[in-house]
Amino acid sequence: MKALKLTHLLLFIILCHSQVSCVDWIISEDLTLAVEPYDGTELRMNGYYYYMQNNRIMDTYIFYKNGILIHGNYSENNDGNSICYMDSLFLSPRFLEGMNKYNYGAFHITKDSIVIEKWMVLSGPHYVLLVSGNILNDTTFVINRNENSYTGNVFQMEKLFHFHAFSPKPDSTNVFIP
Numbered sequence: 001m002k003a004l005k006l007t008h009l010l011l012f013i014i015l016c017h018s019q020v021s022c023v024d025w026i027i028s029e030d031l032t033l034a035v036e037p038y039d040g041t042e043l044r045m046n047g048y049y050y051y052m053q054n055n056r057i058m059d060t061y062i063f064y065k066n067g068i069l070i071h072g073n074y075s076e077n078n079d080g081n082s083i084c085y086m087d088s089l090f091l092s093p094r095f096l097e098g099m100n101k102y103n104y105g106a107f108h109i110t111k112d113s114i115v116i117e118k119w120m121v122l123s124g125p126h127y128v129l130l131v132s133g134n135i136l137n138d139t140t141f142v143i144n145r146n147e148n149s150y151t152g153n154v155f156q157m158e159k160l161f162h163f164h165a166f167s168p169k170p171d172s173t174n175v176f177i178p
Helices: 002-016 022-026 083-091 093-097
Strands: 047-053 056-063 068-073 104-110 113-119 128-137 140-148 154-165
Touching: 047 083, 056 083, 056 154, 068 113, 083 093, 083 154, 113 140
Parallel strands: none
Antiparallel strands: 047 056, 047 154, 056 068, 068 104, 104 113, 113 128, 128 140, 140 154
16 A cells, blocks of 8 residues: 555656646646637737847747747747847747746737636646737837736736748647647
């Protein structure tokens, strides 16, 4: 009996180090925004959008025509940084290996508005964050609102995202969004 418990514990630990975390198995909120193909021209799909603060790239969004997005937050680990760093990161085979549920989401664009739904980065259950903003042109948009689905808190902000052409983009296929 003791050996069986030890075996279950070891199996749980091994699974916790796989791409799908243990927290995802325990509790996770579903996205409510339907994933729909995007065929518009309001934003470009042949690269990524980045938000810079103090000459450092802090956030990126890679949008795909299938309605899925990859989001990254780089406040701690980007050499000061630069488009060059992001390009090399996105080309690295290790980039997709390190992806978690909170890196993925869905988006909808209607005229000059963008709505993004993605999982929040937490050390517990994955709750949903609803992000919205305005599209200024096909290479620039501004995020001005975040709403936490768990607490209901709404945060106003102004994050200006700029486009950078880039190819090949990382694959959007993932185990979190069918």
